[in-house]
Every structure is written in C-alpha cells, then in structure tokens.
Amino acid sequence: MSGGSKDPPYTSAFIMAVITYLEAIRQALFDEMSADERVFVMGEDVGAYGGAFKVTEGLQDKFGEARVIDTPISEIAIVGSAIGASYMGMRPVCEIQFIDFIACCFDMLTNFAATSRYRNGAGVPIVVRGPCGGGVGGGPFHSLNPESFFLNTPGLKMVEPSTAYDAKGLLKAAIRDDDPVLYFEHKFLYRRIKDEVPDEDYIVPLGKAAVRCEGSDLTIITFGAMVHTALDAAKQLEADGVHAEVLDLRSLAPLDREAILASVAKTSRVLLLYEARRTGGIGGELAAIIAEEAFEYLDAPIMRIASEDAPVPYAPPLEAAFLPTVDKVVEGARKLVEY
Amino acid sequence: MSGGSKDPPYTSAFIMAVITYLEAIRQALFDEMSADERVFVMGEDVGAYGGAFKVTEGLQDKFGEARVIDTPISEIAIVGSAIGASYMGMRPVCEIQFIDFIACCFDMLTNFAATSRYRNGAGVPIVVRGPCGGGVGGGPFHSLNPESFFLNTPGLKMVEPSTAYDAKGLLKAAIRDDDPVLYFEHKFLYRRIKDEVPDEDYIVPLGKAAVRCEGSDLTIITFGAMVHTALDAAKQLEADGVHAEVLDLRSLAPLDREAILASVAKTSRVLLLYEARRTGGIGGELAAIIAEEAFEYLDAPIMRIASEDAPVPYAPPLEAAFLPTVDKVVEGARKLVEY
Amino acid sequence: MTGKSTLNADEWRVADPDRPSDLLAREQLLEMYYFTRLAREVEERLVILFRQSKVIGGLYRSLGQEGESVATAYALQRRDAVLPLIRNMGALMTMGVRPIEIFRQYMAKGTSNSRGRDLNIHIVHMPAPDTHEPVIVGPISMLGDSIPVAAGIAMGARMRNNPRVAMAWIGDGATSTGAFHEGMNFAAVQKIPLVVVAEDNKYAYSTPISQQMAIKRIDERAESYGIAHELVDGNDMLAVYDVAKRMVESARAGHGPQLIGIDTMRMQGHAQHDDARYVPKTLLDEWTAKDPLRRFRQVLIERSIAGDRELDYIDKMAKDYAAREADLAVDEPMPDPATVTRGVYAGDDYAVPRIELVKSPFARVSAGLKTRPTQEEVS
Amino acid sequence: MTGKSTLNADEWRVADPDRPSDLLAREQLLEMYYFTRLAREVEERLVILFRQSKVIGGLYRSLGQEGESVATAYALQRRDAVLPLIRNMGALMTMGVRPIEIFRQYMAKGTSNSRGRDLNIHIVHMPAPDTHEPVIVGPISMLGDSIPVAAGIAMGARMRNNPRVAMAWIGDGATSTGAFHEGMNFAAVQKIPLVVVAEDNKYAYSTPISQQMAIKRIDERAESYGIAHELVDGNDMLAVYDVAKRMVESARAGHGPQLIGIDTMRMQGHAQHDDARYVPKTLLDEWTAKDPLRRFRQVLIERSIAGDRELDYIDKMAKDYAAREADLAVDEPMPDPATVTRGVYAGDDYAVPRIELVKSPFARVSAGLKTRPTQEEVS
Numbered sequence A, B: 001m002s003g004g005s006k007d008p009p010y011t012s013a014f015i016m017a018v019i020t021y022l023e024a025i026r027q028a029l030f031d032e033m034s035a036d037e038r039v040f041v042m043g044e045d046v047g048a049y050g051g052a053f054k055v056t057e058g059l060q061d062k063f064g065e066a067r068v069i070d071t072p073i074s075e076i077a078i079v080g081s082a083i084g085a086s087y088m089g090m091r092p093v094c095e096i097q098f099i100d101f102i103a104c105c106f107d108m109l110t111n112f113a114a115t116s117r118y119r120n121g122a123g124v125p126i127v128v129r130g131p132c133g134g135g136v137g138g139g140p141f142h143s144l145n146p147e148s149f150f151l152n153t154p155g156l157k158m159v160e161p162s163t164a165y166d167a168k169g170l171l172k173a174a175i176r177d178d179d180p181v182l183y184f185e186h187k188f189l190y191r192r193i194k195d196e197v198p199d200e201d202y203i204v205p206l207g208k209a210a211v212r213c214e215g216s217d218l219t220i221i222t223f224g225a226m227v228h229t230a231l232d233a234a235k236q237l238e239a240d241g242v243h244a245e246v247l248d249l250r251s252l253a254p255l256d257r258e259a260i261l262a263s264v265a266k267t268s269r270v271l272l273l274y275e276a277r278r279t280g281g282i283g284g285e286l287a288a289i290i291a292e293e294a295f296e297y298l299d300a301p302i303m304r305i306a307s308e309d310a311p312v313p314y315a316p317p318l319e320a321a322f323l324p325t326v327d328k329v330v331e332g333a334r335k336l337v338e339y
Numbered sequence C, D: 001m002t003g004k005s006t007l008n009a010d011e012w013r014v015a016d017p018d019r020p021s022d023l024l025a026r027e028q029l030l031e032m033y034y035f036t037r038l039a040r041e042v043e044e045r046l047v048i049l050f051r052q053s054k055v056i057g058g059l060y061r062s063l064g065q066e067g068e069s070v071a072t073a074y075a076l077q078r079r080d081a082v083l084p085l086i087r088n089m090g091a092l093m094t095m096g097v098r099p100i101e102i103f104r105q106y107m108a109k110g111t112s113n114s115r116g117r118d119l120n121i122h123i124v125h126m127p128a129p130d131t132h133e134p135v136i137v138g139p140i141s142m143l144g145d146s147i148p149v150a151a152g153i154a155m156g157a158r159m160r161n162n163p164r165v166a167m168a169w170i171g172d173g174a175t176s177t178g179a180f181h182e183g184m185n186f187a188a189v190q191k192i193p194l195v196v197v198a199e200d201n202k203y204a205y206s207t208p209i210s211q212q213m214a215i216k217r218i219d220e221r222a223e224s225y226g227i228a229h230e231l232v233d234g235n236d237m238l239a240v241y242d243v244a245k246r247m248v249e250s251a252r253a254g255h256g257p258q259l260i261g262i263d264t265m266r267m268q269g270h271a272q273h274d275d276a277r278y279v280p281k282t283l284l285d286e287w288t289a290k291d292p293l294r295r296f297r298q299v300l301i302e303r304s305i306a307g308d309r310e311l312d313y314i315d316k317m318a319k320d321y322a323a324r325e326a327d328l329a330v331d332e333p334m335p336d337p338a339t340v341t342r343g344v345y346a347g348d349d350y351a352v353p354r355i356e357l358v359k360s361p362f363a364r365v366s367a368g369l370k371t372r373p374t375q376e377e378v379s
Ligand SMILES: Cc1ncc(C[n+]2csc(CCOP(=O)(O)OP(=O)(O)O)c2C)c(N)n1
Pocket: A044, A073, A074, A075, A097, A098, A101, A104, C087, C141, C142, C143, C170, C171, C172, C173, C174, C175, C177, C199, C201, C203, C204, C205, C266, C270
C-alpha cells in the first residue's frame, strides 16, 4: 500500500485511484501502521467489527489484536492510556466512536495532553479521530462539530478534511506529527465523497488551507462537509456572475492565517461558513483575525452562516432548518456583494 | 440577611455595607437558602471547612448537613446529581473547587444539562460556580478562564461578576433562573475587591452589561478581573486626553448585544480585553458580532488583548508576561485611536 | 409458611419472604406476561416501520431482554422513578407508557414527547408532585450519565419530602464509564434509594464482556462502592422480580443503593444495521432456548395460572394494540421547521406533549393501592 | 526456612517467601531509612522556604506518610515507572531524584524541570530506552488522571519490548473520580503491569473518608475490576515493602494490575494554609504514636541493624543535604519572561532541564544489578 516517493505533493505520474473519503482514512491507517510499528489503533469496536462506520475494517486481521485494540467504553482511559503509551514512544491513534463522546475525555485532552510538552517537554504524539457532523438524522448526541470546544486550548492541533485526498494526507500527517492532533472526519462525507487519491505515500501538511475555487467577489471560508455546500453555492453564484472564492481551511488549529488574509485581501468580502452552532463557533476566531488584521481590505461586514443556536435536532425537517444550506449561502453571498 | 423590597435596582435609601466580592457571594448563598428551601449547596469541602476559599463558610452551621453537602471528588456526580435533584424541584448550587476541574464534567454540562429543556421540556435550574482566573501563581491547572469552552453550547448561561455588588446580584439571579447557569468568580478579586452592597434583596439580571466608565474615543469590552485592568488603563488614557468607555459584559451567555452595539456605534473603535488565551477565546465571538452588525460604525480594526496562547505558567515572571496588563491595554488603545 | 402452591393465586400468597413473587396475584402475573409480550410486539412493529424507512436513525431491539426489563420495573411502585436505556422497552410498558409514544419518537414525529428533537426512547415525564405517576427520564446517548442523574432524582425527591425510589438500567459496557463510577459511589455515600439494574447481555456493541471487564459476574461492579448486589438469571422473570422487589424495598427502607446483576443475552445485533457476525452461533442457540417470554409462559401454564387459550388471547391483544398504535402514529405530522430554535431556554417554551400513561387491561382501578392492582380479569 | 533472625542482615536472608523484606540487606534497610528521613527533611526545608515566601503557591506535606511512599517505591526496579502525587516525596527520593529538583520546582525557578511553568512535584523524566533510569511522570492537578496514563505507560513499554512496571499513587479522595475507574478497569482488562498504591490517609482535604466512600477498606476499591488487592499498615515500612514487592513482581510476571491499600494518616492540613481543625485531636495523637520513621528506626535498633549513633548520623546527613540543596536552589534565577510562549508545540522546544538523578550514599556502584545495591557502609 505504501512505498514510492515520500515527497508531497503528488504528481500526475503517480498511480491514482478514485476512492471514498472513508476508504482514504482506512488507507492512511493501513499505510502508517505498515510503515511504522509504533503506530497502533485503539477504541471501541475497532477490532473484529471494524468500527461503527467500518473505518478500521480489516485492520485487526492484518495487524493483530496487539495493535488494534478493542477497549472498554472508557473515553478517559482511551485517551489517557494513549498519552502514556506515546510517552513510551508509541504513536496511538484513538477512535472516538462518535466524536460527540469526546466530551467525556475533555479533561484528559485539554489538561493532560495539551499541556504536557509545554510543562515538561514531554510531547504527546497521539491522534484522536472520530466522526463528526450532522445531516444524517443523528440527533443531539451523534451530530456535533466540536472544534470550538478545543480552540482555546493551545497545545492541541485540529484538522478536518473535505476530500478523500485530504482525508488520507491529513491523517498521515497527523500520525507523524509530534503533538496531539484531533482529527475530525465528517460522517456525511464518508461514502458520499470520492476523489482521486494516490497510492504512493504523501501527506497534506497540517496548518495549510486550500483554495477550492478561485474567485474575486467574495471569499467563503469553510471546511469539512460545508466545503461542498460552499462549492455548490459558488456554482449557483457563478451563474449570476458572482465569483466566489472557496477557501477550505483543512486545519483548524493552527489556522492558515496567510491563506485567510491573502484571500480577504483579494476579495474584500468574507462569508464564514461552518456547521457548528453560530454562537461561540470557530467563525468567531476567523472574524476576529480578519477584523484585526485585514480591516482595511474589508468592503462589507463579515458574515457568518452556521447552524442555529440549539441542540442538533433529530427529525429531518428540523435538522434541515437547523443546518446551513446552499440556499442560505447563496442568499448571504448576494447580500454581501450588494453591500 | 434578606428581606426588604424585591425590586431592583437598589436606591440609596437602602442600607449599604462595603463588603468583599467573596463576602458578597457568600451573602447571596445565605439569602437564597434562607428565602427558598429548595436551594442547596454541594461540592467538595463546602461543609464544615467552608470551601477551599471559604466562600461557603458558616453555611453548614446555619443550614445543616442536608443542605450543604460535602461530596466525594466526583465532578461528574456533582453536576449529574444536581441535574437529577433539579428535576425533582430542587435548586442546586454546585461548587467546583477550582473552575479548571469543570473540564471533568464537560460532558454532563454540555450534553445532559444544556439539552434537557430543548429535548423534552425538562428545565435544569442548577448553578455551577467556582473560582476562575489567574494572577495568583496558581499554575496551569488552577488559573483557567473556561468561558469559551462552553460558548458554543446553547442551553447554558454564563456570568462573571467584576464587583461585589454584581457578585451578589448575579448569583441571586442565577439561582432563581430556570436554566443551567455557570457562575465564574474570579479568585483574584475575592478579597481584593470591595464595594457597596445593599443588605436588601436585589438581583442583577442575566444578559445585561454595564458601562463602568463612559467614553467617546474607544470602547474596551471586557469582564471579570479585566474590568479593573481596563479601568486602570482608562484612567491613564484619560490623562492623555483619550476617553475610553469600559463595558463590563457581566453575562457571557447570553451576551448583551444591544449594549455592545450601542457602545461601538458611539465610539467606533473597539478593544476586546479578556483573560483567557487569545485564540479561540470569547473575543472571537465579540469580534464577529461587531464585524457583522456594526461594521459601518467601525473606524479601526477590532483589537484583541488577551493572554498568550500557552498553558498558564506558574512562575510569577512568566505569568506576568502571560496575562494582559494595564500597559498592554494602554498601548493598544493608543494605537487604536491613532489608527 | 414455606409451602408454596402452584395452583392458584390466593393459596400462593402464603409465601417465602425471600420470594416476593409468591405474593403476586394471578392478574399481576398475567399483567407481567402482557407487558413483556407488548414490549416485544412494539419492537416487532418498529422493525416493520424501520424496513419501511419510517424510523429515522437506528433501531435497537431488546429481543431476549424484555423479561428482565419488565420484571425489574414491576418491582417498583407506580410513583417511583425510572431511567431506562434503549433496550428497556419492557420497563416503559410496565410503567404505563402508551406505545404510541414510542412510535412517535422513533419516527421523529412532531407529536412525540421530544417533538422530533431527540431519538428513540429519549423521553421524559415529570409528573406533578401529587400525582400518582412515575418519573421517567430517558437517557442521553452518553453512556453512564444516567447513573448520577438517577442518584440526584432519588436524592432530590427525598429532599422534597416526596420520596421515590429511582431505578436505572445500565449495560455491561456502560459500567466502564467514569460517570457510572462517580454516580454509584455518590449514591452509596449518600445512601440514596437507587436500584441499578446492570445488564450483562454478553456484548457491548461488538465487544464481548471479557474485553469490558476482568470480573466474571457483573454484579461485582458494585463491590467497590459497598453497594449490596446480587446476580440473577435474567431470563427467569420471577427470579428477577424477587431480587428486584427485595432491593427496591430495601432501598426504600433507607438501606442505600442496590445493584441487581442480570445474566442475559442480546439476541440481535447492536442495532438493526448490525448482523452480529461476531456472536458465536452456539451462544445464540443456547440463549434461544432460554427465551424469557416462552419460559414465563410455561411457568404460567405449569402453575395453572393460565392456559394457552388465555395466553394466546393476551398475545393477540398485545400484537393488535401495537399495530393499532403504530398505525395511528404513522399518520401524525412531522415537526414544524419553524420551531427549530424554540425552547432552548426558559421563557420561550412551546408546548411539550406530555407522555400519555395508560393502565394495562389487568389494572385494578384503585389509586391508593401500594402494590399493583390485581382484580380484573382478562378473558 | 521459616526461621527469621533479628540479629544481622546475613542470617536474616533466610526468609519467608511472603516476606521479601527478609531479603533486604543491612545497607538496603539503612537506605530506606535514609530516603524516608530525606523526604521529611526536604519538606521541612520547604516549610522554611514557604515561610520566607520563597515557595510560590501551596505547600503539601507528606508528614506521616513518608514511610509508605519510600517502601512502595523501594519495591521497584530502577527502570520502572513512577507516577507520584504531591505527597509522594518519599517515592521521588527513592527513585533518586536529586532534592534540588524539588526546591527548584516549588520556587518556580527557571532551572527547574518545568522551567517554572508547573507546580511542586509536577516533574517528568523520560530516560532514553536503553538507560538504567526510571520513568517519572508527575501528576497534573486533575485527580485520577494519572491512573489511565500510568496504564498507558506500562502498556506502551510492553509494546516497545522494553517492559517496565508502572507504579501510581492515588489518594482516597481521588479514587472517587471517573478517571480512576476507567484507568483501573482498562488496566485489568489489558492485564497491564500496573501497581496502584491507594493511600487512605483518612482525609481528602477536609472530607473524611466516610464521606468519600461507603467501604471500610480502601483496597476494596479494586474489587470491581477483578484486581488483586491487599491492605497494609502504611506506617510499618517493612510490611508495606513486603506487599508492594510481591505485587510488583506479580505484575511483572504478567498477572495484571495490583492495588495496595495503605492505612495511614495525613498528619498535617491539606496544605500549609489549612490548620486542619476538622481533624479530631485524638486521631492525630493515635497516629503520632505510629510515626513511620520512628517505628522504622526502632525496628532497625531492635534488629541490631544499626544503633542510635549510625541513625543519628544518617539523620544529620539527610538534614544537611536538604539544607545544602535548598540553599543552592534559592539563588538560582527565575525563568525568563521572554520564553513564555516557547515550546507549546514541537519544533519550538527550548531546552528542558533533565532531572538529575543521584545515588544514595548506600548505593552499590553496579549498573547491571536487578535488585538494589547493598555493599557500601554508612559509618
Ligand atoms: C460515552 C459513550 N461512549 C460510546 C458510546 C457508543 N455506544 C453506544 S451503545 C454502545 C454499546 C453499549 O453496550 P452496553 O452498555 O453493554 O449496552 P447494550 O447495548 O449491550 O444494551 C456504545 C459503545 C456511547 N453511547 N457513549
């Protein structure tokens, strides 16, 4: 599975296959476990069952029970023991069955993992990954986008891919990173998104955003599943002659300030699109960076489009009203360019 | 302790006493427990010992062990059982010995307490209070300002007083509120801040900010201990002829958008001052509101002054470098007005 | 006093104090059978709705566990508090939740207790303090969280001088959570009248209990807290009732929390999407032979409590009832999207449909009774 | 084989297999005494520094608990891992941490292991895999969190084919946390070589153990996990060593985690600011009579291991050493404020002072030895 050049970015000379977002995550785990015996996977039902979403399917067959560990229902122990194992030189990848349950180990992550290097120089190279996001009728406890819970805790890194290519490359980068990385995978994308992914080894470096669509009239800054919402909106806007640039953050901590500021400087209008609830979401941090560092470029208010300020509702009509939609983005973008 | 008119705000005809911020919190607990037998206190060492900071001193003597409960070291159980008791009509006030330990019950607060009313109409009238903030050499685990951890969770309310008057009035309002309220008390202020507090019953309503100092050149939006930093800075700036308005948020959720926008409309320049780490802090939400809703009033970038993006260091010279200071605020304000 | 007749309910009342089930009247035994059958039939209907894509989200069966769920809840008084999990359909039926409430929830109807906002059996019933109704607090998905909340409910009820025993169910897997530990320990220290039903159904999702805990008996989870515990054959309904009843009354008498360990088997996958390939066929076969409903039916027949004719009648009654309720719920409206942000905070509440509670066909109409009503006939 | 002499170390080695302390050589016994005395003297020095306002933040004494702390750690091999708490000064001295490291930490010096960033004994030592040094991971303040981390350390070491037993100390109060539960259970299921030292010192801050748990013996905290456990008189150093040694070797042999319950008493307030008025005087008196250091000294004299002259000499040696180390640390610089944001992430690390490890005056200079060195003389 692995092998070939270690130099990203891949070129078209590489062997490419169109695979799903989910398969890309699985490949990254296979590759990294094959290449580095220090990498192991732990979590609930990740072994024989292959995980609630089958992300780790086949892993235990290949690498055995010692490296693909089914744990008790104990998120604190999963992350805590991963920290300990990482101290001993291992590279644990923890699965949180639904990312919502990361709330149960919030302390272990923010207080133990995040501060360890700063306090005593003891790095914690762990990855904590799990399915986030709504749109699948998951209800209040299986739909969260938790990035803003962790945004005020230096010492943690956070990523969320929007493509299969990034899903693989970011996970590889996260596993090789020497700091704790929270890797959020959007469950809506698992099987809906497919794209070309090289067989060869590559990484998508942490901290780098990607322009998904060039434009000059406004910038939509987003990530995860909302990238696709933004791209659909951009297509509709294009028909009206509005050229939206779509910036996919990919990394949420650290943020790619250069890419953000460069795009704002170019378009002077910003729409922040994120799937978490509006108030207290990552859009705040983005707005603050822009309002502080790109103020003179701004020709319009910074607009946030996000989910409603409520728990995530279960019924499809409620969830549809709750989530950001292409229509909301198009409408917002029109207002922005008309400002 | 209680009695007299129930109508806020108090007038000068009331009996006033100058008491500390800490004593004001204690008085609120005494008053509410006297007035309402449903109110009770639980937490670690809150009983005979009177709490790590002696906030609950004397409470158990007065109200007995059944209403002032020493718990095991179990933040999940403290908050979880408070939720259950509140379902049965009680009004629990939980003490978290240092607010940093609220990380241990993050799940119970954000997932159980916050969603209960929305999901099934079952309100959770609990208060979770505890000492926050730095400046006292508390180190990485006894100095946090956790408000932004909870800002993306609708269903929770949050307050943090800066004066003794507010400390009492906000706590009374929090206890009487029908929703879960996180009440952060800044430990630096406990015994350093004293002001006039009426003996009579009054509340400071949740969701209302207060202008602490009128000004026309810029607005410093802040809360908690930083209000005093802002006021000191305002005094220095005044000497230079710069008139800073200081807005004390008091409530962090919900935010007083009217007061924020009114002040920005008046001064057109904004300095956001908060003690939490800069990235991912509440300043982001404030910047976003202002950049979206008061954009046309803005004459300068929105500036954030906050703590450094690191765990809270222990050594006094490090902590001094870490925290926002009067000097930093004065310097920032000067830059803003010169913009 | 030790003699025990299997012939009729009245004689049967002269009983072993360790076997409170000896005191159950004929109507009560039939009622337990009815609730168990009803739980199964409600779930069978849910399967149909699931296949018709009318159930939003996952469907969790309690096949094989309906008996313990009913028998534990049956040990409660009507005013007690229950905190069921997804697999405690039997407890909900026993406490009188009208089946339509379940269908509404699973189909996310606007008429449901959560108004389409929350999943499956995440329902809440908060009766006025003076009514003769149970407190019902469904779980949130985060496993274990119910335990501290249950402790708080029983503690709060005691503080309000309106005591209720709280019964909370928990899976083998969920006993590994920190929330379980803190709640159990807190309840023990505070001597809270809490009865925890710990269900060893051999798996937590795909994880066998051997990878969940290094103890052999699930009831030993109570040891670290000084909580009284007992293990029972979970598919023997009267045995379950006996232990549960003693524990409920012990808790009510002020002896603190109790834990009943249930030895049972989850007879299907974790949810409908899970084919449970990881479960050995032999294990399933072994437990199929121990189906609690079939076993209980046999007891009723052996003890001449009822014959096939009466029991078939109950079966049909339950099945028809479940079908009717499902049909009614199917046509109800989905929630109005305009309400999506309503009721996050107090002051903006919009009407929450109260859970409708119903009496079983066996219930004696007598509110004051401490034990279950006993006099109505079934056939 | 059952005979046990109290006369000299060599004869004493013919020993009861249940009493590994019988195998301790004279120098080892004196070394244990030395570490215990040193722990006490380091803390006495800290009190002086605290009164001089040179200690930043709180000061936590282990008065009365130094013995158990030394005797448990003494059961480890040098390469094992320790996760001490604030009151395990004895364990740190036993593992060879140079006292100056403690003074630096408490005074938040730039030279300290945490470079003034973290409190008291929150120190970390990660030796290169091939060195003959212990892993030391100080706690974070959140109680209980050390337990899962300790489990992970021992598991990770095993995965790296570089096995180490991990020993983690935990207070009675901290056993009530969810983190403790999850860590213990995980370790049990994974059969991790973890030895947990659970210290019943009668209080958690002001909270008596009766309000912390409804069990009488702290070691029963292990029951729910199927973890082997034993309770020991924590102020009898050799008894503690015996149990700890057996457990460490059992864990090392692959028998999974073990828990040793320590019956002891916190002889001062939670920290220096706490006058501990809530502790009954009679309780303190009772335990004053059982001071572990005094008792151990008596044992050494009774068994003719050493006389007053030698022990006084050790006392003085420890006291002088502590004083010298404190004096050295006092003059060291505070951290440079310009470094405040350095080293949050990898790639921006700035030098972390390695913890200096020292040998005791009793240590035999022999790196390859599995058990403690034994040949040097004290006087
Ligand atoms: C804190 C938490 N972690 C993980 C999950 C995901 N999850 C849902 S059900 C389940 C298995 C539960 O097993 P058990 O407690 O034995 O109950 P059972 O399904 O067997 O009745 C898991 C892992 C969860 N709901 N909550």
